[in-house]
Amino acid sequence: MTFSCLSLEQPGRWRGGATGVIFLIAALPLFPLLWLAIPSPGRETGDFALWDGLRNALWLASGASAIGLIVGLPLGVLSALYEFRGRTMLLALVALPLLMPSLLWAIGWSSAIPRLGGAPPSRFAFAGGVHVFALATIPLVLFTAAAATRGVSGSQLDAARLAGGETTALVSACRHAALPSILAAVLAGILTLADPGPGQILGIPTAAAQILTSFAAHYDAARAGRQCVLLTLAVLSMSAPLAWLVAHRFAPVILVKQPYGVRRSGHRGMRTIAALALVTVLALGLIMPLSGLLAPLLDVGSEAGRDAFLGKHPVLVLPAMGGAAFNTVLYALGAGIIGTSLGVLLAACVGRDVRLRRLSLGMAVALVCWPPATAAIGIAYLVTQAPAWADVLSRGRVMVCVALGLRLFPVAAVIALRAWGMGPPSWTLVAALHGVPFSTYVRRVWGPYLAPSLALALLLIGLLASADVSTVLLLHPPGEPSMTLAIFTVMANAPEWTVASMCLAYLSLTAVALSVGLALAARLR
């Protein structure tokens, strides 16, 4: 039996089954943890420290979400509606904090706080926590608002312009993008709950930071597991309604392209406002953490300055990070390939089935919210149960790639579902009618069509995997950390300038990777 091109478009019961299997694979690391927690489900409910941590995390998340919404919504609409010089570069810069470990910015803040003086450090720490999380929330809301605005039909906006000029068009677009942006802000807030970095560094005891302490400092995997289950349940109670809402209200907006979309206007006043707004947000957002990172290096009177002057400065510690950099690339690439492959496989299985597309979108939102530590501890538990001969795989770098790939697969899933849905079915029907062999069709038409989207998914997963701390910390083989983990490990003991140099080196490498990746995706497109 040969596989026909028509199979790509035809409905079938197998689609539901295959979609279920893919999500089951993605959720597989979560099951051992449930197994681990079931024998004593009530033991940790009295863990008041964890509940306190969750309360702290919720305060931080609420602040970050509010800032993200207030700043991200108008910026997203402006950047979708108006064309201005340097737009792509500015947007890439705004996206950078989302793709970088939050701990880097937190390190910048913690370095800046002692230099500020005045207010008590605890107040600065909380403000720093909100600020660091807001740096990641703003781009998520911004890009959601921009995508929602691109979903408005061009003629709708022209009608608004005719009715009341540019301001009316802007307000109308903001109104259209408001609800998706609110949901994105909430999603971003939920995502921060599972991020241990800023809490750990700025001295705010958040729930995620406590889980990391239980596992890495107290070596109590069972306790960490139970705490993870509690945090996961808390996250799930917030993310499930969000996932349902996204799947039911926004699946058509997210997964289908508006055929008569918005064309960016060159309105002189508005484009200036848009560019200025982006520059201002970038400056205000990055000035504090960046100055905190640069201060130790610029302080000529300090030990760092003397070392640099005497040539002892190890060229921004790059040689020391060489091995970690190699691991980072390996983990990023491995996670990217696994996540993207699963994402495109999901899109192929779901096809154009409306119900499955909605379900998949909802599942993707729900899965991406799960705390990274939950899956990592689940895998760590599986690894301890695996036979000795499987150690090469289960305790090697491959397992880190698998864990990261499975955790970040929802990112690729959404991108692949959108790309798949936007490809006209008639391309495949023509191929079927002409008897074009399946492999030839995929190689010559469908593959090249999907390539830019898959390259983008690979890039995003790679960068997000590089920024991960929890998964790599819990699963990496001895002596094989990633750059982020290397920074996380040395930040408490190493000299300030060493940590700052490592952070800046990471920042530069990520910026380069993002630029190259975007240029490549643009070229493929």
Add this chain to the structure above:
Amino acid sequence: MSGDGWQLDHVSKEFHGRPAVADLCTHIPPGDHTAILGISGSGKSTLLRLLAGLEVPSAGVIRLDGQVLSHAGRVIVSPHRRGVGMVFQDLALWPNLSVMGNILLGLAGTVGSRRQRLERAEAALAACAISALRDRLPASLSGGEQQRAALARAVAVMPRFLFLDEPFGGLDLVTKSQLLAQIGDLAHQRFTIVLVTHDPREATALCRRAVVLEEGREQQVGEWSELLRDPRSQLLRTFQQQLAATPLPATIGQPNR
């Protein structure tokens, strides 16, 4: 042309419980260009896809020259073995391939050497008067040129039947007239046209027979001129008035020459 043509016996097609084609029994003879007419949502395109084997019927049997091609819940003869070429409503040109690339890939399922395929592709380009456009990408072509490229890809496989699924939408009257004339010339003694349209002028320009559908059911079938002479439904009366009011320019070739 030999054979009995297409025979549909009680064919139905449902989407999510809603009938697109309902208990349709009709015959499309070979050699007689046939128009399938109806308003939007009447099941015209679904019928064409059922004939092409791109949709599976929910009930009934579809035969070609007496051979069963599809029956309830199953496609027995796959689309590329039905001798059908098709021009889709959105033309479905593969955007990353040149015009020549589109035609050659369309021939990938046919037997024959690469050289034979090249010769057929060249012939199709020449027949559709687009040899000069062979290396151009679809996005760089005008609407009319894109229509010709899609037509060239469809006729290159030398089909017995050419299915046209409302391919003239969005074209100006002059280009449409030229294209209709060109298709009429191409079809001469080579293939039978089955045209899906809601424009009676296109049907008049190309077809002698017509099947009129309403809500997935056959309203009337027969010679197009006869149907217009004796319209038994409001739809046909509307078509009649439309033809009287705005006939196509006289550049159109005679149907079924």
